[in-house]
Amino acid sequence: MTEERFVVAIGFINGKFVPIDQKVLPIDERGHQFGDGVYEVVKVYQSKPFMLDEHLQRLEKSATAIQLKLNYTKQELKDIISEGIEISELSEADAEVYLQVTRGIAQRFHLFPDVPSSTTMTIRPARSISESFRNNGVPVMLMDDERWENCYIKSLNLLPNILAKHAATSSGCYEAILVKNGYVTEGSSTNVFAIKEGVLYTIPLSKKILHGITRHTVLELARKLDIPLKEESMTPEFLKAADEAFITSTTAEVLPISSVDGQEIGSGKPGPITLKLQQSYCHLYETRAKEIESK
Amino acid sequence: MTEERFVVAIGFINGKFVPIDQKVLPIDERGHQFGDGVYEVVKVYQSKPFMLDEHLQRLEKSATAIQLKLNYTKQELKDIISEGIEISELSEADAEVYLQVTRGIAQRFHLFPDVPSSTTMTIRPARSISESFRNNGVPVMLMDDERWENCYIKSLNLLPNILAKHAATSSGCYEAILVKNGYVTEGSSTNVFAIKEGVLYTIPLSKKILHGITRHTVLELARKLDIPLKEESMTPEFLKAADEAFITSTTAEVLPISSVDGQEIGSGKPGPITLKLQQSYCHLYETRAKEIESK
Numbered sequence: 001m002t003e004e005r006f007v008v009a010i011g012f013i014n015g016k017f018v019p020i021d022q023k024v025l026p027i028d029e030r031g032h033q034f035g036d037g038v039y040e041v042v043k044v045y046q047s048k049p050f051m052l053d054e055h056l057q058r059l060e061k062s063a064t065a066i067q068l069k070l071n072y073t074k075q076e077l078k079d080i081i082s083e084g085i086e087i088s089e090l091s092e093a094d095a096e097v098y099l100q101v102t103r104g105i106a107q108r109f110h111l112f113p114d115v116p117s118s119t120t121m122t123i124r125p126a127r128s129i130s131e132s133f134r135n136n137g138v139p140v141m142l143m144d145d146e147r148w149e150n151c152y153i154k155s156l157n158l159l160p161n162i163l164a165k166h167a168a169t170s171s172g173c174y175e176a177i178l179v180k181n182g183y184v185t186e187g188s189s190t191n192v193f194a195i196k197e198g199v200l201y202t203i204p205l206s207k208k209i210l211h212g213i214t215r216h217t218v219l220e221l222a223r224k225l226d227i228p229l230k231e232e233s234m235t236p237e238f239l240k241a242a243d244e245a246f247i248t249s250t251t252a253e254v255l256p257i258s259s260v261d262g263q264e265i266g267s268g269k270p271g272p273i274t275l276k277l278q279q280s281y282c283h284l285y286e287t288r289a290k291e292i293e294s295k
Numbered sequence: 296m297t298e299e300r301f302v303v304a305i306g307f308i309n310g311k312f313v314p315i316d317q318k319v320l321p322i323d324e325r326g327h328q329f330g331d332g333v334y335e336v337v338k339v340y341q342s343k344p345f346m347l348d349e350h351l352q353r354l355e356k357s358a359t360a361i362q363l364k365l366n367y368t369k370q371e372l373k374d375i376i377s378e379g380i381e382i383s384e385l386s387e388a389d390a391e392v393y394l395q396v397t398r399g400i401a402q403r404f405h406l407f408p409d410v411p412s413s414t415t416m417t418i419r420p421a422r423s424i425s426e427s428f429r430n431n432g433v434p435v436m437l438m439d440d441e442r443w444e445n446c447y448i449k450s451l452n453l454l455p456n457i458l459a460k461h462a463a464t465s466s467g468c469y470e471a472i473l474v475k476n477g478y479v480t481e482g483s484s485t486n487v488f489a490i491k492e493g494v495l496y497t498i499p500l501s502k503k504i505l506h507g508i509t510r511h512t513v514l515e516l517a518r519k520l521d522i523p524l525k526e527e528s529m530t531p532e533f534l535k536a537a538d539e540a541f542i543t544s545t546t547a548e549v550l551p552i553s554s555v556d557g558q559e560i561g562s563g564k565p566g567p568i569t570l571k572l573q574q575s576y577c578h579l580y581e582t583r584a585k586e587i588e589s590k
Contacts, residue, residue: 035330
């Protein structure tokens with residue numbers, strides 16, 4: 001790989017680090033024309049990618065689900081990410097790795113082309129979550145889930161998610177919580193949790209939702225903290241009547257929900273179980289970063 | 296616009312003609328990362344774009360549906376396409392114009408960025424439809440329609456369509472005919488028609504199907520030819536029991552269906568109404584091209 005010095009952010013395409021805004025793709029590219037690819041977002045705390053194995057494993061699962069052959073092994077991707085963090089000069093800051101694999105560069109035609117897949121990556125400073133959101137929670141709104149049937153695949157077909165997120169923020173909300181056939185599925189880019197009478201509820205895994213890594217981590221933390229938990233389908237009414245509720249994602253971490261469609265959740269302030277899980281999650285990535293450091 | 300001489304095919308990005316394989320896009324591009332855009336494919340017969348007004352009108356409708364502001368007027372797009380056909384040196388051949396507009400180039404983030412949209416285009420020789428397919432028909436297979444709820448928007452989120460088409464061709468079929476809630480919606484890149492006892496049936500327009508321009512043209516031709524027609528929902532059983540059936544699209548034109556899931560349609564050979572509509576469609580674009588020529 002070529003190696004130059006870049007400041008603050010970096011791009012990567014098929015074996016080469018490049019300035020993040022360099023033009024590296026032609027018009028006829030499967031991501032650009034079909035959304036024919038999969039991706040992951042990895043949060044980097046103090047230069048340590050958090051849950052990297054889990055993210056790369058999910059990337060493989062998504063790729064398999066769309067019959068896409070990755071052109072790097074997991075170990076190669078790990079090495080590329082490490083190298084990227086180093087040469088991006090972001091090693092002291094929290095960063096976000098965006099990694100995308102598409103079915104490659106080929107003349108536009110629906111059928112799979114006989115070309116290698118194409119891997120691109122960006123590494124840039126992490127967007128920080130507003131302290132106010134973290135401490136006070138965020139308002140969300142309910143919307144119809146109009147997406148396709150296979151949202152467990154982390155694919156590039158994100159138009160419905162974008163439109164839902166835009167509608168939510170246009171109404172002064174932080175997130176759209178999607179509802180399909182009378183049940184909550186997930187947020188436009190988050191998983192959903194509710195707490196009722198001391199029990200933590202979340203939507204069970206299916207093809208209809210992303211198998212969130214933060215979701216999984218929070219469930220593990222809940223088990224360690226002896227918080228009773230149930231993976232059960234959830235109606236919008238159940239969510240609205242919850243004592244506490246929160247959303248999770250790699251970038252949002254554990255974010256309390258203050259209201260749903262204008263209706264306050266609990267007292268309207270984050271409840272004790274939400275805060276406990278939020279703090280445990282922060283503690284986990286801080287500890288992990290130190291553990292890796294000391295190795 | 297810059298103008299250079301190119302042979303056989305050409306690309307276009309935001310005001311500039313470029314070699315078709317030139318790298319013109321950075322990683323952080325809304326089409327590449329979200330499929331956040333819309334497109335059209337226009338067939339060019341003897342240097343005359345067919346149904347261009349209809350295609351540009353639909354592009355506008357799709358853009359409006361996803362709240363995307365086009366950066367060219369319809370007249371400007373017409374002029375760009377004309378110029379492209381001329382300098383691509385395809386003026387004597389049949390060609391295909393692929394025109395795509397995305398929400399532009401911006402750091403990856405779900406919310407709409409405050410940047411201009413991005414228009415790209417390719418013009419290349421038209422893929423020719425096999426004479427055997429045209430004359431003998433094509434086998435199709437039924438598959439679950441797993442797509443989102445707004446397939447009337449001609450968006451770049453085409454992964455389910457690609458996967459369906461790939462599954463169909465892997466089974467020796469030409470097209471996947473999609474079925475939702477017990478009814479045929481459309482093919483992965485075509486609309487569907489059936490003929491039973493002299494009546495032409497097609498699926499009524501809704502949010503669940505593309506409002507095909509070839510579909511519309513064929514319905515107009517049927518009216519002129521006094522073929523009785525009904526826009527009605529169609530079960531897979533009805534399609535299989537049809538006397539004749541065919542699919543339509545800009546590139547496939549009118550293509551007879553020979554069998555559905557291995558079951559022959561009618562005699563297994565294209566029927567008289569299908570052939571009449573196929574010929575009328577060819578006659579229409581040939582006549583149009585001559586009309587424009589003589590103006």
